[in-house]
Amino acid sequence: MNTKSLRKFIVYGSSLIAMFFLSSCHNNPLDIDVSKVRVPPVKIDRMEKDMFAMKPDSINQYTQKMLKKYGKFYTDFVTGFLNDGGIMDSTYAAGLKRFITNKDMRDSYDSCEKTYPDVSFLEAGLTNAFQHFRYYYPDKPLPRVLTVMDGYQYNIVYYDSVLAVSLEWYLGSNNMLYTFAQFPHFKTMHMTKDYIVCDAVYGWLESIFKPDEDKNDLLSQIVHEGKIMYTLDAMLPKVNDTIKIRYTKKQLTWCKENEFNMWAYIIREKMLYSTEIASITKFTDDGPFTSYFNHDLSPSRTGYWLGWQIVRNYMKNNSSITLPQLMAENNADKILKESGYKPEK
Numbered sequence: 001m002n003t004k005s006l007r008k009f010i011v012y013g014s015s016l017i018a019m020f021f022l023s024s025c026h027n028n029p030l031d032i033d034v035s036k037v038r039v040p041p042v043k044i045d046r047m048e049k050d051m052f053a054m055k056p057d058s059i060n061q062y063t064q065k066m067l068k069k070y071g072k073f074y075t076d077f078v079t080g081f082l083n084d085g086g087i088m089d090s091t092y093a094a095g096l097k098r099f100i101t102n103k104d105m106r107d108s109y110d111s112c113e114k115t116y117p118d119v120s121f122l123e124a125g126l127t128n129a130f131q132h133f134r135y136y137y138p139d140k141p142l143p144r145v146l147t148v149m150d151g152y153q154y155n156i157v158y159y160d161s162v163l164a165v166s167l168e169w170y171l172g173s174n175n176m177l178y179t180f181a182q183f184p185h186f187k188t189m190h191m192t193k194d195y196i197v198c199d200a201v202y203g204w205l206e207s208i209f210k211p212d213e214d215k216n217d218l219l220s221q222i223v224h225e226g227k228i229m230y231t232l233d234a235m236l237p238k239v240n241d242t243i244k245i246r247y248t249k250k251q252l253t254w255c256k257e258n259e260f261n262m263w264a265y266i267i268r269e270k271m272l273y274s275t276e277i278a279s280i281t282k283f284t285d286d287g288p289f290t291s292y293f294n295h296d297l298s299p300s301r302t303g304y305w306l307g308w309q310i311v312r313n314y315m316k317n318n319s320s321i322t323l324p325q326l327m328a329e330n331n332a333d334k335i336l337k338e339s340g341y342k343p344e345k
Contacts, residue, residue, distance in 0.1 A: 031237040034131040048149040059093040112167040125197035156203030186288045212330040222307030223332035229308040251299035260343040314339035
């Protein structure tokens, strides 16, 4: 994030049938009936449509309509992504005009329009996810959902009770725009329709469930991520694990086959309680692989995958623990100990 105003944004960087393909056995305890759980059906406003529909020389005339429709989110979106000075700054209209008339942005917008003439699939997917969330958290608020374009800065933005999906990040892995921009393959392979619902829910969960800032060792970080991923399991119980963790089938298989070896390496090298950022990020940052392991086969973020398995074991072995109780438990050592986690050779 390059500007102070951007720090206010809390962010998370194909068919619907494929997305909701059952990922595990049919006895999934999280696959509950939520048909009677009432939530307002998600209705998505397309802010990128409204922005690109503005006449470039009449932007100030459209601003009040945008403020009325999108409120504070529009003000801070402009401030954070397009113009540090905000809508009251003298450069506001010129900056927004450059954005909506820029050839690359216009081509991206046209591709968004072609790829997503409607977003009913996203509305249905998020409505279902919100039903599951309300089942576990009957009193927590649900976000308003928008689609936006932010110039390829973030795929998901959550701010001020608004969950925004940047559609330009999901135009298809072979889209020529991504080729021209030289996006790496490990990113473009997931920039498809299949991932939108899951990415949106994940980004929202990451934003509303904060880690314990006093704990910055590897175990605390991967267990926190494991808690987020387990909540994602509960919100989207029919979604395949490959979609949730953004791995290929081969990468997921590699993790399962090498779970013991990965965990043994962390223990042997005494890295579990390491607070060295350089070491931790090798297990948690996105990329083509985990540098400690096989560069041709291992995926990135293997520490997060291990944290996910720890939390799954914890919940399996402590059936009386509710999802809210899990998310409120910040003692990673306790979760690890009571999980009985011990990968098999």
